Amino acid sequence: MIKYSYLVLIVLSLTACGGGSGDDESSSSNSSNSSSSGSSYIVTKTQTVELLDSSDTVLFTFTTIQDCADIVEAGQTCLVYPGTYSEGIRTIKSGTPENRITFRADNPAATYTQPGISISTQAENTAVIQGENLYQDEYVYGAIVIEHDYITVEGFEIFFYPSDCFRNGIVNFGSHTEITNNYIHDISGGAGITTGGDDGFVAYNRIANMNKGLNLYGNRTLVEYNDFSRMIYDCQDADFMRAFGSNHIIRYNYFHDNYGEELPTNLTHPDVIQTFGDSIAQNISFEYNFIKDLEHTQMCNLETDGTGISNWSFKNNIIYNLSGSAFIWIPRVVFSRNTIIYTSFDTIFLWYRSGSGGSSNYGVVKNNLFIDTGINPRNSLYSVETGVIDFLGDYNYIAGAPPYFSEKTNWTDIEELNGINGGDPSFMDITNPLGPDGIPWTDDDGLRLQSESTAIGVGENGVDIGAYDFQTN
Ligand SMILES: [Ca+2]
Numbered sequence: 001m002i003k004y005s006y007l008v009l010i011v012l013s014l015t016a017c018g019g020g021s022g023d024d025e026s027s028s029s030n031s032s033n034s035s036s037s038g039s040s041y042i043v044t045k046t047q048t049v050e051l052l053d054s055s056d057t058v059l060f061t062f063t064t065i066q067d068c069a070d071i072v073e074a075g076q077t078c079l080v081y082p083g084t085y086s087e088g089i090r091t092i093k094s095g096t097p098e099n100r101i102t103f104r105a106d107n108p109a110a111t112y113t114q115p116g117i118s119i120s121t122q123a124e125n126t127a128v129i130q131g132e133n134l135y136q137d138e139y140v141y142g143a144i145v146i147e148h149d150y151i152t153v154e155g156f157e158i159f160f161y162p163s164d165c166f167r168n169g170i171v172n173f174g175s176h177t178e179i180t181n182n183y184i185h186d187i188s189g190g191a192g193i194t195t196g197g198d199d200g201f202v203a204y205n206r207i208a209n210m211n212k213g214l215n216l217y218g219n220r221t222l223v224e225y226n227d228f229s230r231m232i233y234d235c236q237d238a239d240f241m242r243a244f245g246s247n248h249i250i251r252y253n254y255f256h257d258n259y260g261e262e263l264p265t266n267l268t269h270p271d272v273i274q275t276f277g278d279s280i281a282q283n284i285s286f287e288y289n290f291i292k293d294l295e296h297t298q299m300c301n302l303e304t305d306g307t308g309i310s311n312w313s314f315k316n317n318i319i320y321n322l323s324g325s326a327f328i329w330i331p332r333v334v335f336s337r338n339t340i341i342y343t344s345f346d347t348i349f350l351w352y353r354s355g356s357g358g359s360s361n362y363g364v365v366k367n368n369l370f371i372d373t374g375i376n377p378r379n380s381l382y383s384v385e386t387g388v389i390d391f392l393g394d395y396n397y398i399a400g401a402p403p404y405f406s407e408k409t410n411w412t413d414i415e416e417l418n419g420i421n422g423g424d425p426s427f428m429d430i431t432n433p434l435g436p437d438g439i440p441w442t443d444d445d446g447l448r449l450q451s452e453s454t455a456i457g458v459g460e461n462g463v464d465i466g467a468y469d470f471q472t473n
């Protein structure tokens with residue numbers, strides 16, 4: 001079932017880039033593709049797409065992905081061999097719960113290996129979708145457009161350099177869609193993935209050098225183990241993620257490496273995650289994400305013009321070396337067990353606000369480690385503005401910069417009966433959050449606590465303060 005409704009309005013508003021049918025190039029069967037101009041890859045193989053039945057028997061062979069998409073049935077797979085495919089692809093029909101329709105690159109562009117968030121990508125010998133010939137109609141503009149349910153898109157590299165705004169890598173309107181192991185990068189002014197159906201799964205993708213990483217709509221989508229880096233100003237304001245809809249879980253993603261010189265201060269201030277407007281964005285869970293080295297970037301801006309945005313939680317995230325703040329203007333936002341180090345250099349990190357963007361009533365801030373956030377004594381703390389009602393803040397561990405981890409003073413917003421102010425929480429290595437292996441969420445991570453840490457077991461109900469559970473090795 002096609003779920004246009006809300007997403008269409010959003011995508012439509014972003015696609016005022018002229019008309020033209022995007023699928024002209026891919027409509028003729030078995031035409032041989034010439035190599036595309038502007039490609040940095042040498043095409044060494046003839047493009048080959050096999051249509052496989054559920055027993056992996058080859059039914060047909062094509063040279064374009066769309067030719068396969070035109071006839072693929074539930075339970076079948078379009079298997080795409082390495083090569084450069086200069087086309088846009090659009091689904092024609094749905095799979096079923098038992099018999100999905102799969103589009104799979106034979107040699108995936110992005111590979112996830114456990115443990116931790118570890119995505120490796122290859123720059124050749126995969127199926128690359130690039131060039132001018134994206135799918136485009138009055139609603140969407142993208143390399144792969146999913147308009148049906150129970151579709152899997154796995155393993156593609158998608159990129160193109162030409163300067164033209166509002167292109168997307170993968171646009172999904174279907175429900176029960178799985179988008180995995182793709183490497184999407186260098187697309188001008190658009191999003192790596194825009195997904196709008198229900199019950200989706202977006203995982204193990206790398207998205208880099210984009211205007212936006214992920215636009216999330218619909219309901220109950222699980223977004224995990226994706227790697228996002230370098231969101232840049234290009235035609236419009238940049239953001240790592242924008243989230244709308246309800247009951248999404250966003251966990252174990254790695255957001256890293258934004259550079260100030262690519263983000264003109266007068267034009268953009270990317271957020272790691274943002275929501276806004278008179279829309280729905282409820283019950284959003286953002287947990288175990290690893291955020292590191294983001295210049296000229298805010299943690300979040302959660303605003304509303306109506307009543308449909310509320311109930312977000314930020315739990316067990318690492319936030320390290322982030323220049324901006326987290327602005328909360330919506331009700332019922334929980335901030336718990338996060339480790340926040342070296343952020344918001346000349347201001348306060350976490351602001352529960354009341355005013356033009358809404359009122360952040362019923363907020364909860366507990367069991368967080370706030371270390372070296374802000375340059376003046378009170379700035380490691382969080383701020384609760386006048387007008388915010390029923391705010392609960394306690395059990396936070398707050399200290400200044402290493403090596404002194406000084407006590408904070410002049411803070412009157414909240415009186416924490418059980419908070420800790422000042423003192424060294426004894427990290428394994430505060431200078432190296434990833435640890436020697438360079439991978440987030442592994443045993444060697446530098447922001448794990450040493451056994452003598454004064455943050456262990458002193459949070460509410462005896463939990464450890466900060467993102468990691470202390471474990472003896
Ligand atoms: Ca933004």
Ligand SMILES: [Ca+2]
Pocket residue numbers: 116433434435436437438439440441442443444445446
């Ligand atoms: Ca590590």
